[in-house]
Amino acid sequence: MYFHLQNLINPIEQDEPDPAAANALQEGLGGQFGEMRTMMQYLFQSINFRGANAKPYKDLIQGIGTEEISHVELIGTTIARLLDGSPEYRGKPDDPVDLPGARGATPLNIALDHGNIHHYLVGAQGALPVDAVGNPWSGSYVYNSGNLVLDLLYNLMLESTGRLQKCRLYEMTDNKTARSTISYLIVRDQAHENAYARALETLGVNWRTALPIPKTSAERFPEVKRLLDLGLQSKQYSFDLGDQSEAGRIFQGISPSDDGTQLDATEQAPEGVPIQIAPERPEEFSPGADPELMALIEATAAMEMADIDATFGKLG
Known part of the structure; x- marks a missing residue:
C-alpha cells in the first residue's frame, strides 16, 4: 500500500511566471530520462522482483521508486507554478467573460509564443505527461529485464543521464522557482546513483570501468552546493511505514561519489513542506x-x- 502525506518533498522558491522554463522542465518530467520514467521503471522492477534472498535489493529499488513519486509531484507542481498567472491579468471570478483582464488585456496571450501552447489549451496552466517538445510519455521507456545486475546497471545509467540533463536545465534558466527544484533533483539523482553503484559493488560488479558517474561539476551551482554540504547526496529514505525495509544492508559505507561522506539509510522520509493549492484561474475556467x-x-x-x-x- 502507498500513503500520501500532503507535503512536498522539497520547498519551491517563489519567482515570476516563466512558461519557457516550464516547457524545458517538461523534459525532466515526461522525457525519456525524466521523473515519470524513473518512477515507473523502479516500481515495475520492484513489483516483478523475484528471489526472497535478494530482498534488500528489492527494498532499495522500491524505496527509490516511492521517492520518485514525490519527485513527479514536485516537478509537476513546479511546472504549474511557473505557468500560473498571466501578465497584466487582474481579473476576478465575477468579472464578465468579455472583459477578462485589466484594461481589456488578453489574459492568455502569453500562450501564443512562449513554451508549449498545450500548457494553456489543455492543461489550464498545469503540467502535462509529455516531454519538452510535446511527445506523450511512453511506457516503452521502462526497462525491466528481470536480471538484477542488468536492471541495476540500467538504473545507474538512467540516474546518471537524468542528472546530466538536469544540470543542462539549470544552465537554461535563472528562474528561482525552476532552479530550486532542479538543484534538489540533481542532488537526489546523485544519491540514487550512489545507491545503484553500491548495490552493484555488493554483487562484485566493477561498474567504474564501464560506467563512471559523470563529472558534471554541479557543486559549482550555489543551490546544489548548499544541499551537498548538508549531505543530501548520501541519504536514502525507506518510505516504509512498517519498518521492514532491508535496503540499509546495501546503502552503507563510504559513498561511491568519493566525496568523503558516509551513506546513510536510517531515515524513513524527509520532513517535507506543506502543499499549497494554487489559486483559481477564471481565465482558464x-x-x-x-x-x-x-x-x-x-x-x-x-x-x-x-x-x-x-x-x-x-x-x-
Missing part, C-alpha cells in the same frame, strides 16, 4: 465550480474525512 457545485464538493469532502477518521482515527 478552472476549477469552474459554481456555488452549488462547491457545496457538493464540501459535503463530499466532509463525508470522506469522516470515513477516514472512523477507519484510522482522527489525525493530529
Whole structure:
C-alpha cells in the first residue's frame, strides 16, 4: 500500500511566471530520462522482483521508486507554478467573460509564443505527461529485464543521464522557482546513483570501468552546493511505514561519489513542506465550480474525512 502525506518533498522558491522554463522542465518530467520514467521503471522492477534472498535489493529499488513519486509531484507542481498567472491579468471570478483582464488585456496571450501552447489549451496552466517538445510519455521507456545486475546497471545509467540533463536545465534558466527544484533533483539523482553503484559493488560488479558517474561539476551551482554540504547526496529514505525495509544492508559505507561522506539509510522520509493549492484561474475556467457545485464538493469532502477518521482515527 502507498500513503500520501500532503507535503512536498522539497520547498519551491517563489519567482515570476516563466512558461519557457516550464516547457524545458517538461523534459525532466515526461522525457525519456525524466521523473515519470524513473518512477515507473523502479516500481515495475520492484513489483516483478523475484528471489526472497535478494530482498534488500528489492527494498532499495522500491524505496527509490516511492521517492520518485514525490519527485513527479514536485516537478509537476513546479511546472504549474511557473505557468500560473498571466501578465497584466487582474481579473476576478465575477468579472464578465468579455472583459477578462485589466484594461481589456488578453489574459492568455502569453500562450501564443512562449513554451508549449498545450500548457494553456489543455492543461489550464498545469503540467502535462509529455516531454519538452510535446511527445506523450511512453511506457516503452521502462526497462525491466528481470536480471538484477542488468536492471541495476540500467538504473545507474538512467540516474546518471537524468542528472546530466538536469544540470543542462539549470544552465537554461535563472528562474528561482525552476532552479530550486532542479538543484534538489540533481542532488537526489546523485544519491540514487550512489545507491545503484553500491548495490552493484555488493554483487562484485566493477561498474567504474564501464560506467563512471559523470563529472558534471554541479557543486559549482550555489543551490546544489548548499544541499551537498548538508549531505543530501548520501541519504536514502525507506518510505516504509512498517519498518521492514532491508535496503540499509546495501546503502552503507563510504559513498561511491568519493566525496568523503558516509551513506546513510536510517531515515524513513524527509520532513517535507506543506502543499499549497494554487489559486483559481477564471481565465482558464478552472476549477469552474459554481456555488452549488462547491457545496457538493464540501459535503463530499466532509463525508470522506469522516470515513477516514472512523477507519484510522482522527489525525493530529
